[in-house]
Structure formats: C-alpha cells, structure tokens
Amino acid sequence: MNLEVTVRQATPSDIPKLKEIIDLSFPRFFRFFASHSVNSEEGKVLVSESQGAVVGFAKLIEFKVGGCKYGCVLWLAVHHKHRRKGVASALVKAGTENLKQDSSEAVFASVNRRNVASLRVLGLQGFKRIGLLDLWRLFSWRVFEFYGDIWYSPTEVVLTHD
Numbered sequence: 001m002n003l004e005v006t007v008r009q010a011t012p013s014d015i016p017k018l019k020e021i022i023d024l025s026f027p028r029f030f031r032f033f034a035s036h037s038v039n040s041e042e043g044k045v046l047v048s049e050s051q052g053a054v055v056g057f058a059k060l061i062e063f064k065v066g067g068c069k070y071g072c073v074l075w076l077a078v079h080h081k082h083r084r085k086g087v088a089s090a091l092v093k094a095g096t097e098n099l100k101q102d103s104s105e106a107v108f109a110s111v112n113r114r115n116v117a118s119l120r121v122l123g124l125q126g127f128k129r130i131g132l133l134d135l136w137r138l139f140s141w142r143v144f145e146f147y148g149d150i151w152y153s154p155t156e157v158v159l160t161h162d
C-alpha cells in the first residue's frame with residue numbers, strides 16, 4: 001500500500017537525513033557526488049515526508065541549451081525501509097510539475113541502463129527513452145553541452161517528459 005507522503009522543498013536541517021539516505025542508497029563512488037549535489041546551491045531538492053520523517057528526496061536542476069530552459073531529475077533515492085510504497089513516484093511527479101511550472105520546456109533524467117527500479121518509476125510517471133538521434137534533432141551540436149548539463153555517463157539512458 002502506498003505511503004501517505006507530503007512533498008516539500010528541503011531545508012538545511014534535512015541534510016543529515018539526506019546523507020543517511022544517500023549512504024544507504026548509492027555505491028561508494030556515487031555517494032560523494034550525491035552528497036555534494038544536495039548541498040549545492042544550484043537547483044533544488046524536494047523531500048518526501050511521512051509522519052514527520054524524511055523518507056526520500058529528488059534533486060532537480062535547471063539549465064539552458066540554445067536559449068531554451070530545461071529541467072532534470074538528477075538524483076532520486078528513497079530510504080530502503082520505505083521502498084515500493086510510491087514515495088519515488090510522488091517525488092518524480094512533484095519534481096516534474098515543479099520544473100514545468102518553472103518554465104522548463106521538457107524534463108530529462110539519465111539513469112543507468114540496468115537500474116530497473118528507477119527506469120520503471122520514471123516510465124510509470126510518463127518519461128520515455130530518447131536516443132541520440134532525437135536528442136540531435138532537438139539540440140543539434142549542442143547535444144554535447146546537454147550531456148554535460150545532465151551529468152550523462154555512457155552507461156546511462158536518457159529519458160524525457162515533454
């Protein structure tokens with residue numbers, strides 16, 4: 001059964017809990033980058049709260065390519081005790097709405113191609129895979145700038161919600 005959660009913007013007092021979720025959710029190599037990202041002034045962090053406790057977060061960023069504004073769900077994690085209860089889905093939905101209300105033309109996410117859980121969560125929230133050819137049609141040679149903006153790695157697939 002889905003958990004009843006409220007999604008809100010993170011505050012500095014949430015940082016220790018976010019660090020705990022990061023440590024429990026990501027391999028060592030990625031923990032440093034995820035922690036740095038939630039501490040960064042760039043973008044925003046949404047947290048999901050259940051009964052007064054933070055149980056997950058999404059890090060969102062905005063960027064411009066060729067004068068157009070876009071958004072990206074950069075990091076997404078849920079405390080392992082609260083998984084499969086709709087928490088990530090609620091965060092992705094709220095994050096996508098937030099970015100679009102803030103004038104993003106489209107919202108992207110890039111996910112390791114073997115991360116079934118997050119591919120599924122994003123898919124259920126309306127994200128679709130987009131290949132290099134379609135990205136090239138959208139951004140032309142600026143596609144490389146785009147890959148840099150979303151911290152793309154070749155082990156990942158890009159998804160979009162437009």
Ligand SMILES: CC(C)(COP(=O)(O)OP(=O)(O)OC[C@H]1O[C@@H](n2cnc3c(N)ncnc32)[C@H](O)[C@@H]1OP(=O)(O)O)[C@@H](O)C(=O)NCCC(=O)NCCS
Pocket residue numbers: 025026074075076077078079082083084085086087088089090111115116117118120121124
């Ligand atoms: C990916 C992650 C955020 C999903 O969080 P979650 O709150 O459990 O996701 P939801 O409950 O919203 O899942 C919605 C649906 O996605 C699918 N899904 C979620 N986790 C799944 C899994 N491990 N395996 C297969 N399908 C999964 C299911 O269809 C699920 O619906 P159901 O539970 O009714 O079957 C969580 O597993 C996590 O924190 N993983 C580690 C960090 C990570 O990989 N982050 C993504 C890259 S930044």
